[in-house]
Amino acid sequence: MSARAGIQATDYRVLQAAAEWFAVLHDPGVSAAERQRWQAWLEAREEHRRAWQQVEAVSRSFASLPRAGQSGEAARLAVEAGSRQRRMQRRQAMKALVLFAAVGGMAWGGRRLGLWPGETADFETARGETREVQLADGTRVWLNTDSAISVRFQAGERRLSLLRGEVLVETGKGEPGVDDEAALRPLRLATPEGLLRPLGTRFLVRRDEDAGAGESLAVFAGAVEITPHDQPGARQVIAAGQEVRYDRNGVATPVPAQTARQAWSRGMLVADDMRLGDFLAELSRYRSGHLGWDPAVAELRLVGAFPLGDTDRILASLEESLPLRVRRTLPWWVSVEPR
Amino acid sequence: MSAVLSQSDLAVAALYREHGGWLRSWLRHKLGCAESAADLAQDTFCRILRRENLEGLREPRAYLTTVAHGLVVDHWRRLEIERAYLEALAWQPEALAPSPEERALVLEALLEIEALLAALPEKVRQAFLLAQLDGLGYREIGERLGVSERMVKKYMARAMLHCLLAGGVA
Numbered sequence: 001m002s003a004r005a006g007i008q009a010t011d012y013r014v015l016q017a018a019a020e021w022f023a024v025l026h027d028p029g030v031s032a033a034e035r036q037r038w039q040a041w042l043e044a045r046e047e048h049r050r051a052w053q054q055v056e057a058v059s060r061s062f063a064s065l066p067r068a069g070q071s072g073e074a075a076r077l078a079v080e081a082g083s084r085q086r087r088m089q090r091r092q093a094m095k096a097l098v099l100f101a102a103v104g105g106m107a108w109g110g111r112r113l114g115l116w117p118g119e120t121a122d123f124e125t126a127r128g129e130t131r132e133v134q135l136a137d138g139t140r141v142w143l144n145t146d147s148a149i150s151v152r153f154q155a156g157e158r159r160l161s162l163l164r165g166e167v168l169v170e171t172g173k174g175e176p177g178v179d180d181e182a183a184l185r186p187l188r189l190a191t192p193e194g195l196l197r198p199l200g201t202r203f204l205v206r207r208d209e210d211a212g213a214g215e216s217l218a219v220f221a222g223a224v225e226i227t228p229h230d231q232p233g234a235r236q237v238i239a240a241g242q243e244v245r246y247d248r249n250g251v252a253t254p255v256p257a258q259t260a261r262q263a264w265s266r267g268m269l270v271a272d273d274m275r276l277g278d279f280l281a282e283l284s285r286y287r288s289g290h291l292g293w294d295p296a297v298a299e300l301r302l303v304g305a306f307p308l309g310d311t312d313r314i315l316a317s318l319e320e321s322l323p324l325r326v327r328r329t330l331p332w333w334v335s336v337e338p339r
Numbered sequence: 340m341s342a343v344l345s346q347s348d349l350a351v352a353a354l355y356r357e358h359g360g361w362l363r364s365w366l367r368h369k370l371g372c373a374e375s376a377a378d379l380a381q382d383t384f385c386r387i388l389r390r391e392n393l394e395g396l397r398e399p400r401a402y403l404t405t406v407a408h409g410l411v412v413d414h415w416r417r418l419e420i421e422r423a424y425l426e427a428l429a430w431q432p433e434a435l436a437p438s439p440e441e442r443a444l445v446l447e448a449l450l451e452i453e454a455l456l457a458a459l460p461e462k463v464r465q466a467f468l469l470a471q472l473d474g475l476g477y478r479e480i481g482e483r484l485g486v487s488e489r490m491v492k493k494y495m496a497r498a499m500l501h502c503l504l505a506g507g508v509a
Binding site for chain 1: 369370371372411412414415416417418419420421422423424426427428429437445446448449450451452453456457461464465468469470471472473474476477478488492493495496497499500502503504
Protein backbone atom coordinates (compact mmCIF):
# COMPACT_ATOMS: atom_id res chain seq x y z
CA MET A 1 0.00 0.00 0.00
CA SER A 2 3.00 2.26 0.24
CA ALA A 3 3.14 2.72 -3.53
CA ARG A 4 0.33 5.23 -3.61
CA ALA A 5 1.82 7.95 -1.50
CA GLY A 6 4.98 8.64 -3.42
CA ILE A 7 3.94 8.27 -7.03
CA GLN A 8 5.72 10.69 -9.27
CA ALA A 9 4.39 11.79 -12.62
CA THR A 10 6.96 9.66 -14.45
CA ASP A 11 6.21 6.66 -12.28
CA TYR A 12 2.59 7.01 -13.17
CA ARG A 13 3.35 6.98 -16.89
CA VAL A 14 5.56 3.92 -16.46
CA LEU A 15 2.87 2.11 -14.50
CA GLN A 16 0.37 3.05 -17.16
CA ALA A 17 2.63 1.62 -19.88
CA ALA A 18 3.16 -1.53 -17.82
CA ALA A 19 -0.61 -1.94 -17.41
CA GLU A 20 -1.08 -1.54 -21.14
CA TRP A 21 1.58 -4.14 -21.86
CA PHE A 22 -0.12 -6.43 -19.42
CA ALA A 23 -3.36 -6.01 -21.36
CA VAL A 24 -1.58 -6.82 -24.62
CA LEU A 25 0.22 -9.89 -23.31
CA HIS A 26 -2.66 -11.36 -21.33
CA ASP A 27 -4.68 -12.02 -24.48
CA PRO A 28 -4.00 -15.58 -25.66
CA GLY A 29 -3.91 -14.25 -29.22
CA VAL A 30 -0.87 -12.02 -28.69
CA SER A 31 1.54 -12.01 -31.68
CA ALA A 32 5.25 -12.76 -31.62
CA ALA A 33 5.98 -9.25 -32.90
CA GLU A 34 4.17 -7.72 -29.96
CA ARG A 35 6.05 -9.90 -27.54
CA GLN A 36 9.29 -8.61 -29.04
CA ARG A 37 8.20 -5.02 -28.67
CA TRP A 38 7.30 -5.66 -25.05
CA GLN A 39 10.73 -7.27 -24.50
CA ALA A 40 12.38 -4.18 -25.94
CA TRP A 41 10.32 -1.91 -23.68
CA LEU A 42 11.18 -4.02 -20.66
CA GLU A 43 14.91 -3.94 -21.30
CA ALA A 44 15.02 -0.27 -22.13
CA ARG A 45 15.00 0.98 -18.55
CA GLU A 46 15.35 -0.22 -14.99
CA GLU A 47 12.12 1.41 -13.89
CA HIS A 48 10.23 -0.49 -16.61
CA ARG A 49 11.47 -3.72 -15.07
CA ARG A 50 10.44 -2.58 -11.61
CA ALA A 51 6.97 -1.66 -12.85
CA TRP A 52 6.68 -5.01 -14.61
CA GLN A 53 7.56 -6.81 -11.38
CA GLN A 54 4.58 -5.11 -9.78
CA VAL A 55 2.36 -6.28 -12.64
CA GLU A 56 3.58 -9.80 -12.06
CA ALA A 57 2.93 -9.53 -8.33
CA VAL A 58 -0.70 -8.56 -9.00
CA SER A 59 -1.08 -11.37 -11.54
CA ARG A 60 0.38 -13.88 -9.11
CA SER A 61 -2.13 -13.02 -6.45
CA PHE A 62 -4.89 -13.96 -8.90
CA ALA A 63 -3.09 -17.02 -10.26
CA SER A 64 -2.71 -18.42 -6.76
CA LEU A 65 -6.47 -18.90 -6.63
CA PRO A 66 -7.54 -22.29 -7.91
CA ARG A 67 -8.50 -21.92 -11.51
CA ALA A 68 -8.98 -25.58 -12.33
CA GLY A 69 -12.46 -26.59 -13.32
CA GLN A 70 -15.06 -24.18 -12.14
CA SER A 71 -13.31 -22.96 -9.01
CA GLY A 72 -12.19 -19.87 -10.89
CA GLU A 73 -15.75 -19.18 -11.80
CA ALA A 74 -16.83 -19.76 -8.21
CA ALA A 75 -14.22 -17.25 -7.11
CA ARG A 76 -15.43 -14.69 -9.61
CA LEU A 77 -19.08 -15.19 -8.66
CA ALA A 78 -18.13 -14.68 -5.03
CA VAL A 79 -16.29 -11.45 -5.76
CA GLU A 80 -19.20 -10.22 -7.84
CA ALA A 81 -21.64 -11.10 -5.07
CA GLY A 82 -19.48 -9.08 -2.69
CA SER A 83 -19.55 -6.10 -5.02
CA ARG A 84 -23.30 -6.36 -5.43
CA GLN A 85 -23.63 -6.42 -1.67
CA ARG A 86 -21.44 -3.36 -1.45
CA ARG A 87 -23.61 -1.49 -3.94
CA MET A 88 -26.73 -2.57 -2.11
CA GLN A 89 -25.34 -1.44 1.21
CA ARG A 90 -24.48 1.89 -0.31
CA ARG A 91 -27.98 2.24 -1.72
CA GLN A 92 -29.50 1.24 1.59
CA ALA A 93 -27.39 3.75 3.41
CA MET A 94 -28.56 6.43 1.00
CA LYS A 95 -32.14 5.35 1.28
CA ALA A 96 -31.92 5.24 5.05
CA LEU A 97 -30.61 8.78 5.05
CA VAL A 98 -33.41 9.96 2.83
CA LEU A 99 -36.03 8.18 4.90
CA PHE A 100 -34.61 9.45 8.13
CA ALA A 101 -34.80 12.93 6.79
CA ALA A 102 -38.39 12.40 5.72
CA VAL A 103 -39.98 10.38 8.47
CA GLY A 104 -37.51 10.09 11.28
CA GLY A 105 -37.07 6.61 12.64
CA MET A 106 -40.11 5.10 10.99
CA ALA A 107 -38.11 3.26 8.37
CA TRP A 108 -36.65 0.95 10.97
CA GLY A 109 -40.00 -0.05 12.36
CA GLY A 110 -41.08 -1.15 8.91
CA ARG A 111 -37.88 -3.00 8.33
CA ARG A 112 -38.19 -5.03 11.48
CA LEU A 113 -41.61 -6.15 10.42
CA GLY A 114 -40.05 -7.72 7.38
CA LEU A 115 -43.23 -8.39 5.49
CA TRP A 116 -43.68 -6.14 2.57
CA PRO A 117 -47.00 -6.10 0.84
CA GLY A 118 -46.91 -8.04 -2.38
CA GLU A 119 -43.90 -10.10 -1.41
CA THR A 120 -43.62 -12.86 -3.98
CA ALA A 121 -43.39 -16.55 -3.23
CA ASP A 122 -40.20 -18.45 -3.92
CA PHE A 123 -41.78 -21.81 -3.21
CA GLU A 124 -45.42 -22.68 -3.26
CA THR A 125 -47.74 -25.61 -3.44
CA ALA A 126 -51.10 -26.05 -5.05
CA ARG A 127 -54.04 -27.48 -3.19
CA GLY A 128 -53.45 -31.16 -2.51
CA GLU A 129 -49.74 -30.87 -3.08
CA THR A 130 -46.98 -31.09 -0.48
CA ARG A 131 -43.39 -30.32 -1.19
CA GLU A 132 -40.01 -30.61 0.48
CA VAL A 133 -37.37 -27.96 -0.16
CA GLN A 134 -33.80 -27.93 1.03
CA LEU A 135 -32.34 -24.46 1.33
CA ALA A 136 -28.70 -23.59 0.74
CA ASP A 137 -27.91 -23.59 4.46
CA GLY A 138 -29.28 -27.09 4.95
CA THR A 139 -32.59 -25.95 6.42
CA ARG A 140 -35.36 -28.19 5.23
CA VAL A 141 -38.81 -26.81 4.69
CA TRP A 142 -41.88 -28.84 3.93
CA LEU A 143 -44.77 -26.95 2.45
CA ASN A 144 -48.19 -28.33 3.12
CA THR A 145 -51.11 -28.00 0.77
CA ASP A 146 -51.81 -24.53 -0.68
CA SER A 147 -48.85 -22.86 1.04
CA ALA A 148 -46.26 -20.31 0.00
CA ILE A 149 -43.02 -19.00 1.41
CA SER A 150 -40.38 -16.58 0.31
CA VAL A 151 -36.72 -17.01 1.15
CA ARG A 152 -34.28 -14.16 1.54
CA PHE A 153 -30.75 -15.13 2.43
CA GLN A 154 -29.13 -11.85 3.23
CA ALA A 155 -25.81 -11.08 4.73
CA GLY A 156 -27.16 -10.46 8.20
CA GLU A 157 -29.86 -13.06 8.42
CA ARG A 158 -31.73 -15.83 6.73
CA ARG A 159 -35.33 -14.78 6.46
CA LEU A 160 -38.24 -16.96 5.51
CA SER A 161 -41.70 -15.51 5.18
CA LEU A 162 -44.81 -17.59 5.41
CA LEU A 163 -47.18 -16.03 2.93
CA ARG A 164 -49.94 -18.57 3.35
CA GLY A 165 -50.62 -22.10 4.52
CA GLU A 166 -48.41 -24.27 6.65
CA VAL A 167 -44.75 -25.18 6.82
CA LEU A 168 -42.64 -27.57 8.80
CA VAL A 169 -39.12 -26.27 9.25
CA GLU A 170 -36.09 -28.23 10.30
CA THR A 171 -32.98 -26.16 10.73
CA GLY A 172 -29.96 -28.06 9.55
CA LYS A 173 -26.22 -28.01 9.84
CA GLY A 174 -23.29 -30.13 8.87
CA GLU A 175 -24.91 -32.00 6.04
CA PRO A 176 -23.10 -32.63 2.75
CA GLY A 177 -23.37 -29.80 0.27
CA VAL A 178 -24.53 -27.43 2.95
CA ASP A 179 -23.45 -23.85 3.20
CA ASP A 180 -22.25 -23.89 6.81
CA GLU A 181 -21.41 -20.23 6.76
CA ALA A 182 -24.97 -19.34 5.90
CA ALA A 183 -26.19 -21.67 8.61
CA LEU A 184 -24.46 -19.49 11.17
CA ARG A 185 -26.59 -16.51 10.30
CA PRO A 186 -29.69 -16.11 12.41
CA LEU A 187 -32.82 -17.60 10.90
CA ARG A 188 -36.14 -15.80 11.13
CA LEU A 189 -39.54 -16.78 9.96
CA ALA A 190 -41.90 -13.89 9.48
CA THR A 191 -45.62 -14.52 9.29
CA PRO A 192 -48.45 -12.06 8.92
CA GLU A 193 -49.02 -12.26 12.70
CA GLY A 194 -45.57 -12.45 14.19
CA LEU A 195 -41.88 -13.05 13.92
CA LEU A 196 -40.49 -16.46 14.85
CA ARG A 197 -36.93 -16.96 15.94
CA PRO A 198 -36.04 -20.66 15.92
CA LEU A 199 -33.22 -21.82 18.14
CA GLY A 200 -31.88 -24.96 16.48
CA THR A 201 -35.08 -26.73 15.89
CA ARG A 202 -37.87 -28.50 14.12
CA PHE A 203 -41.16 -26.72 14.23
CA LEU A 204 -44.38 -26.26 12.39
CA VAL A 205 -46.26 -23.07 11.78
CA ARG A 206 -49.66 -22.87 10.29
CA ARG A 207 -51.74 -19.95 9.23
CA ASP A 208 -55.43 -20.56 9.21
CA GLU A 209 -57.34 -19.55 6.18
CA ASP A 210 -60.06 -17.53 7.84
CA ALA A 211 -58.96 -14.00 8.45
CA GLY A 212 -58.57 -13.31 12.14
CA ALA A 213 -58.14 -16.98 13.00
CA GLY A 214 -54.49 -16.43 13.82
CA GLU A 215 -51.71 -18.93 13.57
CA SER A 216 -50.45 -21.93 15.42
CA LEU A 217 -46.95 -23.03 16.22
CA ALA A 218 -45.88 -26.50 17.28
CA VAL A 219 -42.28 -27.11 18.33
CA PHE A 220 -40.84 -30.62 18.10
CA ALA A 221 -37.17 -29.95 18.82
CA GLY A 222 -35.25 -27.00 20.22
CA ALA A 223 -37.27 -23.88 20.90
CA VAL A 224 -38.85 -21.00 19.01
CA GLU A 225 -39.34 -17.46 20.16
CA ILE A 226 -42.53 -15.74 18.98
CA THR A 227 -42.78 -11.98 18.79
CA PRO A 228 -46.32 -10.82 17.90
CA HIS A 229 -46.11 -7.91 15.48
CA ASP A 230 -48.27 -5.49 17.44
CA GLN A 231 -47.21 -6.57 20.94
CA PRO A 232 -43.46 -7.16 20.83
CA GLY A 233 -43.51 -7.13 24.63
CA ALA A 234 -45.61 -10.31 24.63
CA ARG A 235 -42.64 -12.20 23.22
CA GLN A 236 -42.53 -15.79 24.38
CA VAL A 237 -40.26 -18.80 23.93
CA ILE A 238 -42.03 -22.02 23.07
CA ALA A 239 -40.07 -25.12 24.00
CA ALA A 240 -40.00 -28.51 22.29
CA GLY A 241 -43.13 -30.55 22.89
CA GLN A 242 -45.36 -27.49 23.08
CA GLU A 243 -47.92 -26.10 20.77
CA VAL A 244 -49.53 -22.68 20.93
CA ARG A 245 -51.89 -20.36 19.16
CA TYR A 246 -50.98 -16.76 18.65
CA ASP A 247 -51.80 -13.69 16.64
CA ARG A 248 -50.37 -10.23 16.19
CA ASN A 249 -51.63 -9.19 19.62
CA GLY A 250 -50.45 -12.02 21.79
CA VAL A 251 -49.60 -15.61 22.52
CA ALA A 252 -52.03 -18.07 24.16
CA THR A 253 -51.07 -20.62 26.80
CA PRO A 254 -49.05 -23.47 25.32
CA VAL A 255 -50.46 -27.00 25.33
CA PRO A 256 -48.66 -30.30 24.62
CA ALA A 257 -47.81 -30.62 20.91
CA GLN A 258 -49.32 -33.44 18.88
CA THR A 259 -46.51 -35.09 16.96
CA ALA A 260 -49.04 -36.37 14.43
CA ARG A 261 -49.32 -32.81 13.18
CA GLN A 262 -46.13 -33.17 11.15
CA ALA A 263 -47.19 -36.42 9.44
CA TRP A 264 -48.18 -34.58 6.26
CA SER A 265 -44.51 -33.92 5.61
CA ARG A 266 -44.22 -37.67 5.00
CA GLY A 267 -47.36 -37.63 2.88
CA MET A 268 -49.62 -38.92 5.63
CA LEU A 269 -52.60 -37.65 7.51
CA VAL A 270 -52.59 -39.20 10.97
CA ALA A 271 -55.62 -39.36 13.20
CA ASP A 272 -55.06 -40.39 16.78
CA ASP A 273 -58.49 -40.59 18.27
CA MET A 274 -59.52 -37.58 16.21
CA ARG A 275 -63.01 -36.13 15.79
CA LEU A 276 -64.23 -36.91 12.30
CA GLY A 277 -65.25 -33.27 11.88
CA ASP A 278 -61.68 -32.15 12.55
CA PHE A 279 -60.34 -34.88 10.30
CA LEU A 280 -62.57 -33.84 7.41
CA ALA A 281 -61.65 -30.19 7.93
CA GLU A 282 -58.01 -31.23 7.63
CA LEU A 283 -58.74 -33.35 4.59
CA SER A 284 -60.60 -30.57 2.84
CA ARG A 285 -57.39 -28.52 2.83
CA TYR A 286 -55.94 -30.99 0.35
CA ARG A 287 -58.91 -31.02 -1.98
CA SER A 288 -60.31 -28.53 -4.36
CA GLY A 289 -64.03 -28.17 -4.44
CA HIS A 290 -66.44 -28.56 -1.58
CA LEU A 291 -66.21 -31.16 1.17
CA GLY A 292 -69.06 -30.94 3.65
CA TRP A 293 -70.34 -33.15 6.43
CA ASP A 294 -73.47 -33.69 8.41
CA PRO A 295 -73.13 -32.64 12.08
CA ALA A 296 -74.40 -36.10 12.98
CA VAL A 297 -71.08 -37.66 11.89
CA ALA A 298 -68.79 -34.93 13.19
CA GLU A 299 -68.40 -36.49 16.62
CA LEU A 300 -67.39 -39.94 15.37
CA ARG A 301 -63.87 -40.85 16.45
CA LEU A 302 -61.15 -42.00 14.14
CA VAL A 303 -57.77 -43.71 14.40
CA GLY A 304 -55.45 -44.33 11.47
CA ALA A 305 -52.79 -43.13 9.07
CA PHE A 306 -53.96 -42.16 5.62
CA PRO A 307 -51.78 -41.49 2.57
CA LEU A 308 -52.54 -37.99 1.31
CA GLY A 309 -51.70 -38.85 -2.28
CA ASP A 310 -55.29 -39.86 -3.02
CA THR A 311 -57.91 -38.14 -0.91
CA ASP A 312 -60.77 -39.89 -2.70
CA ARG A 313 -59.39 -43.18 -1.47
CA ILE A 314 -59.30 -41.82 2.06
CA LEU A 315 -62.97 -40.97 1.79
CA ALA A 316 -63.69 -44.44 0.43
CA SER A 317 -61.86 -46.06 3.34
CA LEU A 318 -63.85 -43.95 5.81
CA GLU A 319 -66.96 -45.33 4.23
CA GLU A 320 -65.69 -48.86 4.87
CA SER A 321 -64.77 -48.35 8.50
CA LEU A 322 -67.34 -45.93 9.86
CA PRO A 323 -71.13 -45.73 9.76
CA LEU A 324 -71.26 -43.09 7.04
CA ARG A 325 -71.56 -42.64 3.34
CA VAL A 326 -69.93 -40.30 0.92
CA ARG A 327 -72.26 -38.64 -1.53
CA ARG A 328 -70.97 -36.99 -4.68
CA THR A 329 -73.55 -34.59 -5.97
CA LEU A 330 -71.06 -33.33 -8.49
CA PRO A 331 -67.41 -34.31 -8.96
CA TRP A 332 -66.35 -31.31 -6.86
CA TRP A 333 -69.22 -31.35 -4.39
CA VAL A 334 -68.85 -34.09 -1.82
CA SER A 335 -70.83 -34.56 1.39
CA VAL A 336 -70.35 -37.04 4.19
CA GLU A 337 -73.59 -38.21 5.74
CA PRO A 338 -74.70 -40.77 8.30
CA ARG A 339 -75.57 -44.13 6.88
CA MET B 340 3.14 -4.14 34.83
CA SER B 341 5.55 -1.55 33.56
CA ALA B 342 3.90 -0.81 30.23
CA VAL B 343 3.19 2.85 29.88
CA LEU B 344 -0.31 3.57 28.71
CA SER B 345 -0.73 6.66 26.66
CA GLN B 346 -3.41 9.18 27.40
CA SER B 347 -5.41 7.97 24.43
CA ASP B 348 -5.12 4.31 25.49
CA LEU B 349 -6.62 5.32 28.80
CA ALA B 350 -9.40 7.13 27.03
CA VAL B 351 -10.20 3.97 25.03
CA ALA B 352 -10.13 1.91 28.21
CA ALA B 353 -12.62 4.31 29.78
CA LEU B 354 -14.76 4.17 26.67
CA TYR B 355 -14.67 0.38 26.83
CA ARG B 356 -15.62 0.30 30.50
CA GLU B 357 -18.48 2.68 30.12
CA HIS B 358 -19.94 1.68 26.79
CA GLY B 359 -18.54 -1.78 25.95
CA GLY B 360 -21.59 -3.63 27.21
CA TRP B 361 -23.94 -1.24 25.50
CA LEU B 362 -22.06 -1.63 22.21
CA ARG B 363 -22.19 -5.41 22.43
CA SER B 364 -25.92 -5.37 22.87
CA TRP B 365 -26.31 -2.84 20.05
CA LEU B 366 -24.32 -5.18 17.81
CA ARG B 367 -26.21 -8.23 19.01
CA HIS B 368 -29.41 -6.52 18.02
CA LYS B 369 -27.98 -5.75 14.55
CA LEU B 370 -26.44 -9.15 13.95
CA GLY B 371 -28.75 -11.39 15.92
CA CYS B 372 -25.75 -13.36 17.11
CA ALA B 373 -23.98 -12.88 20.42
CA GLU B 374 -20.71 -14.38 19.24
CA SER B 375 -20.31 -12.17 16.16
CA ALA B 376 -21.41 -9.22 18.28
CA ALA B 377 -18.62 -9.84 20.80
CA ASP B 378 -16.07 -10.19 17.98
CA LEU B 379 -17.16 -7.02 16.26
CA ALA B 380 -17.23 -5.07 19.52
CA GLN B 381 -13.63 -6.17 20.03
CA ASP B 382 -12.73 -5.09 16.49
CA THR B 383 -14.41 -1.75 17.05
CA PHE B 384 -12.21 -0.97 20.03
CA CYS B 385 -9.09 -2.25 18.23
CA ARG B 386 -9.82 0.11 15.40
CA ILE B 387 -10.39 3.01 17.74
CA LEU B 388 -7.10 2.25 19.51
CA ARG B 389 -5.25 2.88 16.29
CA ARG B 390 -6.82 6.26 15.83
CA GLU B 391 -6.02 9.65 17.19
CA ASN B 392 -6.97 11.08 20.51
CA LEU B 393 -10.39 10.66 21.89
CA GLU B 394 -10.31 13.43 24.40
CA GLY B 395 -13.29 15.67 24.33
CA LEU B 396 -15.41 13.06 22.58
CA ARG B 397 -18.90 14.45 23.02
CA GLU B 398 -21.06 11.67 21.75
CA PRO B 399 -19.19 8.47 22.60
CA ARG B 400 -22.04 6.17 21.63
CA ALA B 401 -22.62 7.87 18.30
CA TYR B 402 -18.91 7.56 17.63
CA LEU B 403 -18.86 3.89 18.60
CA THR B 404 -21.83 3.03 16.45
CA THR B 405 -20.33 4.83 13.47
CA VAL B 406 -17.18 2.76 13.71
CA ALA B 407 -19.09 -0.42 14.52
CA HIS B 408 -21.53 0.12 11.68
CA GLY B 409 -18.67 0.09 9.19
CA LEU B 410 -17.52 -3.21 10.63
CA VAL B 411 -21.02 -4.64 10.51
CA VAL B 412 -21.23 -3.76 6.83
CA ASP B 413 -17.86 -5.44 6.21
CA HIS B 414 -19.01 -8.44 8.18
CA TRP B 415 -22.14 -8.84 6.07
CA ARG B 416 -20.20 -8.47 2.86
CA ARG B 417 -17.77 -11.09 4.05
CA LEU B 418 -20.61 -13.49 4.78
CA GLU B 419 -22.11 -12.74 1.38
CA ILE B 420 -18.86 -13.51 -0.39
CA GLU B 421 -18.49 -16.73 1.55
CA ARG B 422 -22.05 -17.68 0.83
CA ALA B 423 -21.71 -17.04 -2.90
CA TYR B 424 -18.42 -18.90 -3.07
CA LEU B 425 -19.65 -21.97 -1.25
CA GLU B 426 -22.85 -21.96 -3.23
CA ALA B 427 -20.94 -21.83 -6.51
CA LEU B 428 -18.63 -24.60 -5.34
CA ALA B 429 -21.59 -26.76 -4.47
CA TRP B 430 -22.34 -27.05 -8.18
CA GLN B 431 -19.06 -28.63 -9.10
CA PRO B 432 -17.90 -32.22 -8.78
CA GLU B 433 -16.47 -33.07 -5.39
CA ALA B 434 -13.11 -34.05 -6.85
CA LEU B 435 -12.53 -30.45 -7.87
CA ALA B 436 -13.71 -28.93 -4.63
CA PRO B 437 -10.98 -27.28 -2.59
CA SER B 438 -10.25 -28.51 0.93
CA PRO B 439 -11.47 -26.43 3.90
CA GLU B 440 -7.97 -25.00 4.36
CA GLU B 441 -7.75 -24.01 0.71
CA ARG B 442 -11.21 -22.53 0.92
CA ALA B 443 -10.26 -20.38 3.89
CA LEU B 444 -7.22 -19.06 2.04
CA VAL B 445 -9.18 -18.44 -1.12
CA LEU B 446 -11.86 -16.57 0.82
CA GLU B 447 -9.30 -14.26 2.35
CA ALA B 448 -7.91 -13.57 -1.11
CA LEU B 449 -11.39 -12.99 -2.53
CA LEU B 450 -12.19 -10.46 0.17
CA GLU B 451 -9.06 -8.53 -0.69
CA ILE B 452 -9.72 -8.74 -4.40
CA GLU B 453 -13.28 -7.52 -3.95
CA ALA B 454 -12.11 -4.57 -1.88
CA LEU B 455 -9.32 -3.82 -4.33
CA LEU B 456 -11.61 -3.75 -7.36
CA ALA B 457 -14.65 -2.20 -5.68
CA ALA B 458 -13.97 1.27 -7.02
CA LEU B 459 -13.80 0.17 -10.67
CA PRO B 460 -16.73 0.54 -13.06
CA GLU B 461 -18.72 -2.66 -13.30
CA LYS B 462 -17.72 -3.76 -16.78
CA VAL B 463 -14.06 -3.09 -16.15
CA ARG B 464 -14.19 -5.20 -13.04
CA GLN B 465 -16.12 -7.97 -14.74
CA ALA B 466 -13.74 -8.12 -17.69
CA PHE B 467 -10.75 -8.28 -15.40
CA LEU B 468 -12.26 -11.03 -13.26
CA LEU B 469 -13.33 -13.08 -16.28
CA ALA B 470 -9.77 -12.94 -17.57
CA GLN B 471 -7.98 -13.47 -14.28
CA LEU B 472 -10.27 -15.95 -12.59
CA ASP B 473 -12.13 -17.76 -15.34
CA GLY B 474 -9.15 -17.58 -17.68
CA LEU B 475 -11.27 -16.44 -20.62
CA GLY B 476 -9.80 -14.86 -23.76
CA TYR B 477 -10.67 -11.33 -24.81
CA ARG B 478 -13.00 -12.39 -27.58
CA GLU B 479 -15.13 -14.44 -25.23
CA ILE B 480 -15.13 -11.70 -22.62
CA GLY B 481 -16.18 -9.18 -25.25
CA GLU B 482 -19.04 -11.42 -26.28
CA ARG B 483 -20.19 -11.85 -22.70
CA LEU B 484 -20.10 -8.17 -21.91
CA GLY B 485 -21.30 -7.00 -25.30
CA VAL B 486 -18.21 -4.92 -26.08
CA SER B 487 -15.39 -5.16 -28.64
CA GLU B 488 -12.12 -6.98 -28.02
CA ARG B 489 -10.33 -3.65 -28.19
CA MET B 490 -12.51 -2.39 -25.39
CA VAL B 491 -11.77 -5.48 -23.31
CA LYS B 492 -8.07 -4.77 -23.73
CA LYS B 493 -8.63 -1.21 -22.50
CA TYR B 494 -10.58 -2.49 -19.53
CA MET B 495 -7.73 -4.88 -18.69
CA ALA B 496 -5.17 -2.10 -18.77
CA ARG B 497 -7.37 0.13 -16.67
CA ALA B 498 -7.99 -2.53 -14.03
CA MET B 499 -4.32 -3.42 -13.85
CA LEU B 500 -3.31 0.20 -13.48
CA HIS B 501 -5.84 0.52 -10.69
CA CYS B 502 -4.26 -2.48 -8.89
CA LEU B 503 -0.75 -1.12 -9.42
CA LEU B 504 -1.69 2.26 -7.98
CA ALA B 505 -3.35 0.60 -5.01
CA GLY B 506 -0.18 -1.32 -4.34
CA GLY B 507 -1.58 -4.64 -5.50
CA VAL B 508 -3.18 -7.37 -3.50
CA ALA B 509 -1.39 -7.78 -0.20
